[in-house]
Amino acid sequence: MKKRKLMAPILAGLMIFSGGCSDTSTSSQDSKDGEVEELDFFMHASNGYFIFNDDWATFKEAAEKTGIKLKGTAPKSSTNSVEAFNLMIASGEIPELVHGQKKYLNKFGMEGAFLPLNDLIKEHAPNIQKYIEEDEAFLKANQGPDGNLYMVPYISDxxxxxxxxxxxxWLDKLNLETPQNVDEFYNVLKAFKEKDPNGNGKQDEVPYFSESNILGLSSLWGAFDDVYIENGEIKYGPYENKFSTAMENLAAWYEEGLLDQEIFTRQKSREYLLGNNLGGASRYYPGSTAGYNDTLKESVPGINFVVMSPPENTEGKRIEPTKRSDYGNNLGVAISAEVENPEKMIKYLDFFYSEEGRRLMNYGIEGETYEMKNGKPQFTEKALTANDGNIVENLRSYGAQVPFSFHQDFEYEKLWMNPIAVKGIEEYTKGDYFIEEMPNLSFTEEEEKILTDIGTQIRTYKSETVQKWIMGADKINHDEFKKRLQDMGFEKFIEVYNEAYKRYQNS
Structure with a gap:
């Protein structure tokens, strides 16, 4: 198979962008009748956390099913995925299959490096086509600004x-009820601070801590910390007046010691604060967080860290500002524009959208990591206990649960989650506490530049200012804050989002 030689204008631009080029590509072996065909595959994601491994068992099994074996070409020494991708492009040659971020695959797809896949899928990939027909967001969320699909996406679940x-x-010890609104939440945190629920005679409790983003609490006052949709328009939460109210309250909570005083700097807060019986409440991923009830049951006897519904905010609404997005990972696999047999490439990718391929990528190898019981996969004891009980890392060692082109199955998570997490997830799903989801928008190259240049300035300034406000290092002045955003080009920034949103709605 021949690799795509980049057109000169694209190559020149990339050399300027990346500061040079290097030819690290390798050639594929030509396939012969009756033999497995080997294809070069570039996969370097999450800054080196995911680099394709030729020995992954799932892809070896896929080779037996499809007659195609992948050979990884991404440099294992690189710790910068964007740089590795750009160097691969700048080398002037593109492997037959390329994994990458949507914005880059679309950009170079529109410039001729990757094949538009719409017709190929319709004619040769029935499993992928089924997704397109059943989910209108499949194309809307992944196609380029020109309306063409250049990648087969990884779909989360x-x-x-x-x-x-x-x-x-702690609630039980203090005879307190689960807080149902923001005022009750405040009172509970205050009681955690003052009434010694850990029983050590010290006022050392940390009522609320965060391991992701303290601004998730801003929804308690009807505010949001990034872009969101309201009445058909995209807005930027920190620019809206409700954000000022949220900051005033969070600053007051911080001053009273209700928030972790090291909330902006503390690493691994769950391990430290729960492990030392100091932490009272938080917001984070339910699966991993509920797991601390198991890992700490001996060192912190009686620990019962449970999911609770979002307290009603000052507007009487229960809001959880985060939500999983099927296509929010923005990852997928593209096909080089000059492969000799694109039909074979798309059929290979289609396998992973089949029931068999999806099960392979979610659960690993039958008899090794899972067994079928009553028609459903169940993880083996080996899968559940290897790697110190980290089932996800164990599956990834086989090549399962890596962000290749396939549809993740949430049921795989429920098989290893603590029941507290499963119950909480069901509660949040049934309660539908989520705001309208931001769709996975596609941006033109010019729009991407605006979001990179102006958007980075805005978000950096926001993060620095919020930290000063909450810690009391600077007086909250929202009018001045908004003026600074305007000076940075806020109007262009928010216009880009709304223009992309209009395209999404009309596509």
């Missing part, structure tokens, strides 16, 4: 991203 957690054992 499930709805709930983060949930509130609270120490039920």
């Amino acid at each position: 499930g709805v709930v991203a983060e949930t509130y957690f609270i120490r039920q054992d």
